[in-house]
Amino acid sequence: MRCSPTLLALVFAGISAPALAQQATLDRIKERGSIAVAYRESSIPFSYLGGDGQPVGFGWEICGRIVEQVKKATGRTDLKTTTQAVTSQNRIPLLQNGTIDIECGSTTNNSERAKQVAFATNYFYTGTRFLVRSESPVKSVADLKGKKVVSTTGTTNFQVLRKLNAEQNIGFELLTAKDHAESALLVQQQRADAFGMDDILLYGLRASAANPAELAVVGEAIQVEPYAIMLRRDDPAFKKLVDDTLAGLMKSGEFETLYKKWFQSPIPPRGINLNAPMSKELQDNLKALSDKPAL
Structure with missing residues (x-):
């Protein structure tokens, strides 16, 4: 196969041909047999460490539903979930460099971040x-x-x-x-x-x-x-899977059940109830299914 001068230059510079195009997230997950899910250590009640030191929360449970759909889409019923704690500073770089595949925490969906990453349907407003x-x-x-x-x-x-x-x-x-x-x-x-x-x-x-x-x-x-689950950019197939999963939860009523569990009921580790009613913005988005960013 004849290589273009640009490709040859990149190869000699130490950049492999596969690096020229980002591999689709679902393909990468299927190939390695695992999905890397990021969590926050103290973003209560979205994603945080429970009494046993393991991640729990509203966003974490929704990520669990997404993982189940990824298993179906990839045909990998044996798919493993690896976890990675992230901070406000490193969550975007770790997503961009492939360390994590998805971040389910308390990340604001705004226009500036949308230049670097993609966001699923908004799932909270604050x-x-x-x-x-x-x-x-x-x-x-x-x-x-x-x-x-x-x-x-x-x-x-x-x-x-x-x-x-x-x-x-x-x-x-x-x-x-x-x-x-x-x-x-x-x-x-x-x-x-x-x-x-x-x-x-x-x-x-x-x-x-x-x-x-x-x-x-x-x-x-x-x-x-708005808060939204964070994904890599330019991967429409994975974004569609995540958005479809959220849409299914919102239309079936399961999303509201999860909301009541984490925002209006006693939660771990100390059994305290946040007593946080669902905002009008979120109620509206259960119907609109918008991923519109903040300015």
């Missing part, structure tokens, strides 16, 4: 609010002047807070932490006055704290954004 100590005078954004506000590195919330602080000249000091658990700990230890994050994650962190009554979630939501 807004940035604040976790504070119960005795804190901070009740709204206006109360943050001169305060220390922490947010998790690599999240859209950090960007939202930095922009808000600059545009409104509020005057708070913005700190970073490696993950949500560390951000919450800074507030508990009074090293930060408030933790700005998606409100549902804050409710989860509060519920899992040693003494939930010591913490409160305050403020109006700064902006509402």
Whole structure:
């Protein structure tokens, strides 16, 4: 076979021909006999470590349903599931380089990230609010002047807070932490006055704290954004499988059953109920089945 000059140049540069085109996710999974599923360690109740140290949660269960459909699509009933903990900083690179095949956590679907990855149908909607100590005078954004506000590195919330602080000249000091658990700990230890994050994650962190009554979630939501399962770009067959799985769950009522299990019932490891009703945006999307990103 005659090779083009471009191909020859790439081969001599150490880049193999198969690397020129990304192998379809389903083909890769079938070939190696396993699917790599990413989880978060403290994104309660979407994806987090349960009492036995294994991943659990709303998103994790939905990923389990997706894995079952992948087994059918690949004909691999013996398909193994490998797990990989990810953070806000490394989740996109690990997806792009093939370390993971799918991420089921609390990742915001927005236009900027859509340049790097793909998103399935939106499966939650949330807004940035604040976790504070119960005795804190901070009740709204206006109360943050001169305060220390922490947010998790690599999240859209950090960007939202930095922009808000600059545009409104509020005057708070913005700190970073490696993950949500560390951000919450800074507030508990009074090293930060408030933790700005998606409100549902804050409710989860509060519920899992040693003494939930010591913490409160305050403020109006700064902006509402969708969460979605994250996939590699330019792989329409895999995205269709994931979207079809979600559509089936939403149309059958199983999605609402899972929602009640994780947001309106006692959850592990401490049996605390988040008592989080389904938002109007999510109720609407059970019918619309949209994967529209936040701006």
